[in-house]
Amino acid sequence: MSLPKLVITDIDGVWTxxxxxxxxxxxxxxxxxxxxGWGVIFLRQYDIxxxxxxxxxxxxxxxxxxKLKIKHCYLGVGNKLTKATELCTELGITLKEVAxxxxxxxxxxxxxxxxxxxxxxNTPDYIKKEVDxxxxxxxxxxxxxxxxxKILSDNGVLQEALQRVM
Numbered sequence: 001m002s003l004p005k006l007v008i009t010d011i012d013g014v015w016t017x018x019x020x021x022x023x024x025x026x027x028x029x030x031x032x033x034x035x036x037g038w039g040v041i042f043l044r045q046y047d048i049x050x051x052x053x054x055x056x057x058x059x060x061x062x063x064x065x066x067k068l069k070i071k072h073c074y075l076g077v078g079n080k081l082t083k084a085t086e087l088c089t090e091l092g093i094t095l096k097e098v099a100x101x102x103x104x105x106x107x108x109x110x111x112x113x114x115x116x117x118x119x120x121x122n123t124p125d126y127i128k129k130e131v132d133x134x135x136x137x138x139x140x141x142x143x144x145x146x147x148x149x150k151i152l153s154d155n156g157v158l159q160e161a162l163q164r165v166m
Contacts, residue, residue, distance in 0.1 A: 001099065001115045001116040001151075001154070002155060003046055003048065003151070003152075003155050003157070004048060004097055004098055004099040004115060004116060004151065005048065005091070005093045005097040005098070006048065006049055006050075006051060006087070006088070006091060006093060006097065006098045006099075007043055007048055007049070007050050007051070007098070007099045007100070007101075007148065007151075008050075008051045008052075008053055008080075008084055008087075008098055008099070008100040008101075008110070008114070009050065009051070009052055009053070009100070009101050009102075009144055009147075010052075010053060010054055010080075010101065010102040010103060010104075010107055011030075011052055011054040011056065011061050011064075012030075012054060012055075012056055012103075012139075013102075013103035013104055013120065013122075013123070013139040013140075014101055014102065014103050014120055014139045014140075014143055014144055015032055015033070015036050015064070015139070015140065015143075015144055016030045016031055016032060016139065016140045017031060017138065017139055017140030017141070018103070018122075018139055018140065019031070019140075028058065028060070029060070030058075030060050030061075031140060032064055032140070033140055033141055033142050033145075035141075035142035035145045036142060036143070036144040036145050037067075037068055037145075038145050038148075038165075039144045039145040039147065039148035039149070040068045040069075040070060040148075041165065042145075042148050042149070042152060042161045042165075043148055045161055045164055046152075046157070046161075049071065049072060049091075050068075050070050050072070051070075051072035051073070051074065051084075051087055052065055052070055052072065052073045052074065053074045053077045053080045053083055053084065053110075054074070054075055054076075054077060055076065055077055055078065055080075055106050056075065056076070057075045057076035058075065061073065061075060062075065072087060079109075080102070080106065080107060080109070080110045081109040081110045081113060084098065084100070084110050084113075084114075095113045095114050095115070096114070096115040097115055098114040098115055098116075099114060099115060099116040099117070099118070099147075099151055100114040100116075100117055100118075101117070101118040101119065101120070101135075101143065101144060101147045102117075102119060102127075103119050103120055103122075103123045103127060103139055104123070104124070104127060105127070107119075107127070108127060108130055111127070111130050111131055112130060116132050116133070116151065117130070117131040117132050117133070118131050118132060118133040118134065118135060118147045118150070119131045119133075119134055119135070120134070120135050120137060120138055120139040120143035121134060121135055121136055121137060121138050121143070122138040122139055123139075133147070133150055135147055135150075
């Protein structure tokens with residue numbers, strides 16, 4: 001695939017390890033890898049927007065999106081294929097111009113329809129069989145960044161992207 005016009009990502013199991021951590025007071029915490037933020041920075045160099053689509057509805061994800069200046073952040077998404085189709089219409093692109101990384105059953109329909117699909121290494125095998133690329137990194141440990149670097153490498157611009165930030 002040439003450089004995508006949009007990159008969509010799930011969060012839990014991709015940017016996080018899929019765990020939910022609860023404090024004694026009932027607060028929920030998620031662990032994010034800062035490595036994945038570099039993926040957003042690399043894509044921004046090529047004016048490729050990032051969209052977060054997650055079934056969870058938590059302000060933690062919105063805070064991470066805000067920190068990385070991700071404009072398209074959709075929480076509590078029941079049908080990711082429908083939401084992605086709506087976003088593509090808004091942006092004037094097709095699903096075949098989209099790259100998406102997801103890790104579980106609620107991602108499968110969108111994974112099947114995009115131009116380039118991926119999942120983290122610790123994804124169930126039946127999801128891995130549906131995607132174009134499986135990262136060596138587990139979710140929450142740089143899988144999104146590896147996905148972005150794969151896209152840039154396949155298009156011959158990874159070294160350029162790295163040089164711009166070094």
